[in-house]
Amino acid sequence: MLVSAKEMLQKAKAGKYAVGHFNINNLEWTKAILLTAEELRSPVILGVSEGAGKYMCGYKTIVGMVNGMLEELKITVPVALHLDHGSYEGAKACIEAGFSSVMFDGSHYPIEENIEKTKELVALTDKLGLSLEAEVGAIGGEEDGVIGAGEVADPKECKMIADLGVTMLAAGIGNIHGKYPANWAGLSFDTLAEIQKLTGTMPLVLHGGTGIPDDMIKKAISLGVSKINVNTECQLVFAEATRKYIEEGKDLVGKGFDPRKLLNPGFEAIKAKVREKMELFGSVGKA
Numbered sequence: 001m002l003v004s005a006k007e008m009l010q011k012a013k014a015g016k017y018a019v020g021h022f023n024i025n026n027l028e029w030t031k032a033i034l035l036t037a038e039e040l041r042s043p044v045i046l047g048v049s050e051g052a053g054k055y056m057c058g059y060k061t062i063v064g065m066v067n068g069m070l071e072e073l074k075i076t077v078p079v080a081l082h083l084d085h086g087s088y089e090g091a092k093a094c095i096e097a098g099f100s101s102v103m104f105d106g107s108h109y110p111i112e113e114n115i116e117k118t119k120e121l122v123a124l125t126d127k128l129g130l131s132l133e134a135e136v137g138a139i140g141g142e143e144d145g146v147i148g149a150g151e152v153a154d155p156k157e158c159k160m161i162a163d164l165g166v167t168m169l170a171a172g173i174g175n176i177h178g179k180y181p182a183n184w185a186g187l188s189f190d191t192l193a194e195i196q197k198l199t200g201t202m203p204l205v206l207h208g209g210t211g212i213p214d215d216m217i218k219k220a221i222s223l224g225v226s227k228i229n230v231n232t233e234c235q236l237v238f239a240e241a242t243r244k245y246i247e248e249g250k251d252l253v254g255k256g257f258d259p260r261k262l263l264n265p266g267f268e269a270i271k272a273k274v275r276e277k278m279e280l281f282g283s284v285g286k287a
């Protein structure tokens with residue numbers, strides 16, 4: 001059964017480790033992440049962006065697939081199915097479809113509007129026992145069209161949103177989605193420390209997990225990050241393994257063209273990547 005992310009994240013915050021949020025794109029992705037979480041006895045969050053939701057034929061299809069897998073694969077570790085960077089309407093649609101967790105990303109609204117909309121979703125998710133992630137942060141650090149620093153949130157605004165009673169809070173601290181540019185300034189640990197000071201026990205979320213050096217990940221966890229989002233890195237290893245299979249001509253040998261064979265190296269690559277991240281985040285054995 002899907003669970004809210006609240007308990008797993010509060011435990012992670014208290015225990016100074018982080019739970020991995022891994023974005024899913026299809027059946028292979030979902031199966032790879034769930035099996036690895038079960039093998040490692042780790043709690044896990046499956047992230048679904050609105051785009052991936054459309055790609056996978058809508059939220060109901062995803063809820064059906066994930067619930068089916070939990071049962072058929074006998075998954076016993078805590079699993080949350082979470083909308084990633086949701087709009088207000090998207091969050092409501094996921095709640096209706098059976099997600100156990102949603103993110104409302106109001107970071108592009110003026111702070112008053114972000115507060116208003118987040119407040120409404122707090123009331124709704126509270127009533128249903130679901131978890132809610134909110135986001136604060138303005139785009140910053142762009143120079144000559146090159147993003148050098150990513151988003152840096154205002155710690156006071158973070159406190160305002162945290163005080164609304166959200167489950168977890170994503171705050172920009174210089175992190176960026178996708179690959180980091182060569183001139184990336186790194187994470188702003190001063191900002192993170194200030195946010196953590198003002199928001200206390202609130203689990204903090206680090207987006208853009210791909211490409212952040214291990215020592216920065218560990219430091220971020222020590223400063224209150226308890227959920228780390230990873231997407232691009234799984235896509236990269238999947239593509240690399242699939243490319244290798246085809247370049248070696250394996251699809252041309254016997255029944256190598258069978259999708260169950262063709263997609264297997266990518267599936268195994270995702271499993272290895274998720275394992276590596278769970279070990280780094282410290283969530284192994286915490287289920």
Ligand code: 13P
Pocket residue numbers: 023047084085176177178179206207208209210229230231232233
């Ligand atoms: P990356 O694609 O950079 O790993 O970021 C994932 C993410 O933050 C999803 O919300």
